[in-house]
Amino acid sequence: MGISITGLSGFDTAQMVNDLMALERIPYKNLESKKTNLRSEQNVFRNINTAFSTFSTALTNLRYAADWNKLKATSSSNAVSVSSSLNVTPATYDLNVKQLATKNVVEIDASHMLDQVNAAIADPAKELKIGNYTFTEDDLNAIAELDGDEAQLKKLAQIINSKTNTEDGSNATASVLKTSSDGNFKLILNSKNTGEGPENAVSFTLGTTNIIDDSHASVINKAGKDAIVDVNGVTVTRSSNTFNDLAEEGLTFTLNSVGESKVTVGQDVDAIVKNVKSFVDAYNNLISLVKTNLSKPADDSKMNPLQGDSLLKRIDSQLYSIFNSIVDTSGGKAWMEQIGLSIDKGVGKASLMTGKITFDEAAFKDALVANPQKVIDLFAKNERAADPDNGIKADPGGIITQFTSIMSSYTSTVNGMLSNKITGYDSEIKMIDDRLDHMDRRLQMTEARLKLQFSTMETMLSTLNNQKDWLTSQLESLNKSK
Template sequence: MSISFTGLASGFNSADYIKAIMNKEKLPLTRLQTKKEITTAYQNVFKSINTKLTTLKDASIALSDLGSFQLSKASSSDTTKLNAVAESTAVAGDYSVVVNTLAQKQVVASKSFNATDIYSASSPDAFPSSLSIGGVSVDISGLSLDGKKMSEVLNAIATKINGTVGIRAQASVIQTSSGQNALVLTAKEYGRANQFTFDSSSTWGFANKQAADDASLVINGIAVTSTTNTVKDAIPGVTLTLANTGSSTVKVEQDVDGIASKVDTFVKAYNDIINTIKDNTQKSTKNKDGSLTLTLQGDPMLRSLRSQMGDMVNKIVGDTPGFKLLSDIGLEVDKGITSASLMTGNITFDKTKFKEKMQENPARVEKMFSGTAGIDGIATLFKNSAKEWTDSVDGIITSKIKGYDSEISFLTEQIQSMSDRLDLREASLKQKYVNLEVVMSKLNSQKDWITNQASILTKSLSQK
């Protein structure tokens, strides 16, 4: 790092002088940098709108494509007996369900052993070298159990069983009473088909504690069995999860709340774009530092987008009285606002009215979103329009963003080129004044020598 002291020889503060010159010559560079910042800010607005339009497109697809309104829900009159979940293919109706038995896993337990007893492999009651579970032999001869406490022995055997490939049961050790442990085998799957055989020798004392069983139930008078407590499609398109025996009623109906949630997502996406356009096209105002706020007030593309969106939400999208305009089903622009200055262009979504219309005629409501012969539904209109604006190759906004990319790239090159020239200019000025100081230093040295010689000569003459 070099240190420069300006004006040592000349007395001239060249550093401040050079700084003043460079500040003036950097004005065009500052203007370019400001222009790049503004251009980037405008581009970010369009990037944001592009993202929001994509969100609106997705919300429109969710309301316009085939099956978009085919949402169903199922409910149980007694969730202590069973729960029900419906898919889109579920058939609406009321279903009487009587659960007679639940599916069970087979459970087998050994006799209880004193946990602190010491195991002896030579004892007449010692375990055999292998155990058969479901036809699979578990070799325990190499476990080195002799001399260990029975709690350790049982845990070692359980670990060996669980590590044996092909075993259809899971082993565990439980405490049956204070100081007493037993080895328990539980089938890995529910149902009679998954029951297993076991070694019932007197040493182990294994016995069935819970038999494997299938679930049995009656749905609208029809007997149904299942190897698990999850029963699928016994009611078409519905999955039942059995929890207890007893009776309940399963009601399957169109999921109006789920459909309303889709519409709400669409409305929020629409309003988000309208508000973003409004926020970025306000009249420019002064900041505290005197500069003007950025605005795209006169941008024709944003005006066109705003106008197109407004036209579409006010379009006739149905062919039946009471089901023609969005306002007929609870979607209204600037609801209750009569003053132009207060209008925002936002949609207000009346969910209560929408649900009422869905109950009245769900097919008509669906067609208002997806469309009928000769009339595009509102969701179809927005889906197609959003694709035109956001297409990744030649979308309207995509092209605008690419144009900004080119402009920013050009400005970046200009800024770099000008910065390089200014750096050279500043270095040249600094070198010029360094050279000046060198020359001045030499002249000052010569001046001092001449002054000194003159002083000596004067003194010598005065002594004669």
């Protein structure tokens, strides 16, 4: 670092050095500004590259005919609900639910039930058993040691419920019901499964005696019922309210109430509309980024640095051209505006054009229902190469097919135009960084040289001032001696 002597000459030489260095740094600062602008422009292309990636994902969901032929099962009423897998085929089912499947319900008075518990305690040879579960001695003692019918029944119900879903467990769920304000209680048993068959009924025995006996006054046994439903005029019964073997594999019906319903297996229009919306949103986001950076600023004194960029113009033009393509479909020539998608429809002034797609969902659904294959072809028709020998012309395919075919030319990491553009900025920014490093070293040397020069000047001026003072004192001495 150079020596700096300030003030001997009467001048602020440090400030003079700073002012001179400020002038020297102007080219450096201009280069820094250029680097900042290049970074900003590069970020624009990075964002556009990301938008292209999102757009590519949206295209994938509409690219193949299979994406349009996914089916969905719907029910016309709450009497029946339906679910389907992806492999079902179109069909219609008219259902008339006449009876729901119910569980076997058993109501046992507290006194009768607890008599069975006490009998099992008194005679261990008589096993108390519900379904496949045999009450243990500990179970029975845990019930008996409690006071009152309510407490004992609740303990009994707790043991039954703890074994409902075990392999060697009960075939019922239990609850306790207070039937009067006088403190009368009942044990309520519901069979684990619905249906009429004995395999679906509650089984409760003491030794060889069936506790659940319809003839016993303390027991009410309501048998379970099978579901009964007419399907396209044919009566069908099942022990369950869920039918997964009624029609084809992958179609499951659930009966909710008595009543009629029409179940239709058809094209999943809602899923298709959702995918088209994603396509529209991704396109609009992409074109908005392009248009914003191509457009002239509202302030005439300013200029958009990418206003005339050739790559942005190419993207803008190509996206617009493909979207407005006329496609030869199975239903004749078709274009997007016919099915409810349009760009700047009715806008006559260039300054008001956004380049964005508007999506008329109702018009699209109408077109899809009227001629689904025509709509599918418009979006997803395959590309076809020319075959002059057989008189076959080239066909670029549907709109999504065309968009997909150009995608790699922009986004490929090897030779994509956007990737090359971004890499080009990296190279230019690196060159600027190298120049900035070189200029910074030169500026440091210039500042050191200026400080040394001004320091030398201060020293010389100091010497001259001393000589002046000596001469002045000599002259004054001579004058006094006369």
